Amino acid sequence: MQNHLHWLTITVILICCHLDTNAQSFELLSQANQVYDEHNWERAFDLYTEITAGNPFNGEYWHRLGLIQKQQHDYRKSIESLKNAIACGSHLAESYYTIGINYSLLGDSARALIHLRQAIRHGLSNRQERLLNDTDLDRLRGLDSFKKLIPPDTSKTTSRIAQWHEDIQFLKSQVELTHYRLPDFYPQKKWDEDFKNLTSQIAELKDYEIIVALMGLMHQIGVGHSYVMPPSSGKHQFxxxxxxxxxxxxxxxxxxxxxxxxxxxxxxxxxxxxxxxxxxxxxxxxxxxxxxxxxxxxxxxxxxxxxxxxxxxxxxxxxxxxxxxxxxxxxxxxxxxxxxxxxxxxxxxxxxxxxxxxxMDNTLNPPLFLSRLEKKYWFTYVSDPQIVYCQINEIGNEKEQSLKEFGENLIRFIETNEVKALILDLRFNLGGSGRLNKDFLTNIIKSEKINKHGKLFTVIGNMTFSAAILLSTQLDQYTENIFIGEPSGGRPSHVGDDNEISLPHSELKAYASKSFWQSPVPYDERNWIAPELFIQPSSKEWKQGIDPCLDNVIEIINKNNQIQP
Missing domain, CATH: 2.30.42.10 (PDZ domain)
Incomplete structure (x- = not known):
């Protein structure tokens, strides 16, 4: 009995010590975050050194330590910490970029350029602006290999043919450098041949024909976030x-x-x-x-x-x-x-x-789906037949209310009122920030009242794209949702997060997708989300302010017609 009490005492002590250690760790993290935000680099260095020693598996901590060491001009130690962040899979683009800067400041141009290319391949944000203006890269600016990463000097090229040649080659090289697995979408041999053929025709083609040809080349990638925008300003405006x-x-x-x-x-x-x-x-x-x-x-x-x-x-x-x-x-x-x-x-x-x-949208009494298109999100109660209609037109935060807060208020209203069904309307939603979906989605998932088959409907259509298709896919996987309307304009698994490529002479804007967004379901190869109830409005219904999607849900609720899963 005494032995049992002895081991019980030791166990309690160990548990208490473990709890104390965890409590100190959270306090340590809080202090570290505060002094980091205050740019107190000396104190932040001490704290993050201690944190990474105790938890070497969190890349966020290594990344911060590497940035602190860079601020302290300890470039080699910064490189070591940032490589640890990369090994953890954390902040890849920013870690590679800062390593590149460190090597540049150390005078190692070869390694600097290797890591800058890796940063670009991993979707470095504001790529062109940073490469052009970051003074830490000044030692690299005279190198031909660095010049290939930035727009060419336009002052030295005056002929039309030469300008178009530089623009086309710059587009080609930048898409190759920044696009997610480009050869998987556009075979390298054909890609090279098609650009070579276009370049050989510059003299015979009008400017607008060259632009349309570039639009056609980007079209062949087959990715919605990769395209040449028809010019809406400048000397070539369409x-x-x-x-x-x-x-x-x-x-x-x-x-x-x-x-x-x-x-x-x-x-x-x-x-x-x-x-x-x-x-x-x-x-x-x-x-x-x-x-x-x-x-x-x-x-x-x-x-x-x-x-x-x-x-x-x-x-x-x-x-x-x-x-x-x-x-x-x-x-x-x-x-x-x-x-x-x-x-x-x-x-x-x-x-x-x-x-x-x-x-056609301008009517004295617009239907719900056309009544508040200026708002990112809103909801209202339809007393007959006791449903909530919620339209989300953009995945983003309003100034007065975040998307998370909106979702909380939506579910709070549903839980405290007589509500038979919820209709989410994403038919006009072209996307936004997919990282905000979680905060809204979790509110729907947790609602036992509404997350049931026959009580949750989502309207989708040809504008449902990008972050909105991600939300639709998550609703499809994690809730008892029923889709109505038209097929979505986006794929559940898709390449997104387009990065801008500005062509120096023509001032065209092109976009190359840098990230793969995987559906929650492995091997989801659907080309779109297909609605369970396909409803395409007629021109007559639109003119009369009739929403057949809403009317169908109301009919289902009124008849208490549970659709079989």
């Missing part, structure tokens, strides 16, 4: 037919336009310049954003209105006007000349009607 085309169940219609062309609003498009709209969309799709056929179709509707794209494919003359063929209220075919304007991507990127335009 021109646009001032209409927004929308794909309804009953055809392609003009959703919005300038007031002087209001006769076109809500009309079915038959042709542009005498060429069938489907033929035009077919050609535009070869340079459109190519995430999947849903996003390709949606972006083709935009590119079909770009005059330079149409001219490149021989679908328009060199004119400042296009002829729109449409059907009037009586079904009669009519035409209307529409003057071009300078291109703006807002009709593609904005949820709301363009400022100064007239739209």
């Amino acid at each position: 021109h646009q037919i001032p209409i927004e085309l929308y794909d309804f169940r009953d055809g392609i219609f003009i959703k919005q336009t300038l007031p002087k062309y209001r006769a076109l609003v809500g009309k079915k498009v038959i042709s542009i310049n005498g060429i069938s709209i489907e033929k035009i969309l077919e050609e535009a799709s070869t340079v459109a954003i190519a995430e999947n056929k849903i996003m390709k179709r949606r972006s083709s509707l935009l590119y079909a209105t770009l005059h330079e794209v149409l001219m490149t494919f021989g679908l328009a003359a060199d004119s400042n006007t296009s002829i729109i063929g449409y059907r009037d209220e009586n079904g009669e075919e009519r035409t209307l000349p529409v003057k071009h304007q300078l291109f703006s991507p807002d009709t593609f990127l904005n949820r709301k009607t363009m400022e100064g335009w007239v739209s």
Whole structure:
């Protein structure tokens, strides 16, 4: 008995010591974080040295220690700590970049360049600005190998052909350097040949034809975040037919336009310049954003209105006007000349009607899904049949309320009121910061009242993309959600986080995707999320302010018709 008491006493002492050690560790971390934020490098060095000695497995601590040592000009020790951070898989881009800086300051140019390239390959943020302006890299600036990482000096190139040659080669090299596993999407041999062929044709091609050709090359990667943006400013700015085309169940219609062309609003498009709209969309799709056929179709509707794209494919003359063929209220075919304007991507990127335009969305009593498009997120209660409608238009934080707080308030309302179902509406959500999804999602998962089959519905559509597709995929995996609407514009597993590439002469903006976002389900190779209930609105329903998605859910709830999982 005494032996048992002896060992029990020792065990209690050990447990107490262990608890005391943990308590001291948390206090130590708190102190370390505080002095680090205060830039008290000497004290922060002591604390993080102690922390990494006790816990060498956390790369965050090694990364901070490496940054502190760099501030203390102990570049070799900084390199050691940052290599430990990399070994833990932590802050790869920033760790490689700082190692590169340390080697530069030590005069080891070869190792500096190796680590700078690794930083870029791992998605270094603000890449071009930092490489151009970071004075710690000044020792490298005269090296040809460093010059390949930054835009060329434009002052030495004056001929048009030479300028385009430099731009095309810079785009090629930067995409190769920054894109996630580029050869997996675009075989290296074909990539090289296609760029070589384009370069050989520079003299024969007009500027806008070269731009459209570059759009086509990036299209072939087949990744939605990798593309050349049609120029919306500068000397090569494109021109646009001032209409927004929308794909309804009953055809392609003009959703919005300038007031002087209001006769076109809500009309079915038959042709542009005498060429069938489907033929035009077919050609535009070869340079459109190519995430999947849903996003390709949606972006083709935009590119079909770009005059330079149409001219490149021989679908328009060199004119400042296009002829729109449409059907009037009586079904009669009519035409209307529409003057071009300078291109703006807002009709593609904005949820709301363009400022100064007239739209099918503009009604005196807009339906819920069109009523607050200016807000990132909001919800309301529909008393009959006791459902909550929640629209999330962007994965981001509002100034007055974070997405996490919004999710908490949403579930608090549901738990304290008579609520039979929750409808999440992501149909206009092009994304945002996927790292914010967790804070919102956990509130849904924890709600036993709403996280049940037949009580949680999510509306998706061709604008559901990027961070919004991540949220949809997580809802699909972790909740009892039912999807309604149209297939999503994004893939559940996809390459995202585009980094900008600015071409020095033409000022074109290109984007190359740097990160792979894996669906929670291994080997999820779906090209889109397909709704359980496929509902594509008609132009008539839209004009009348009818939301068939909401109406279907209300019908299900009213009939108490539980859909079988």
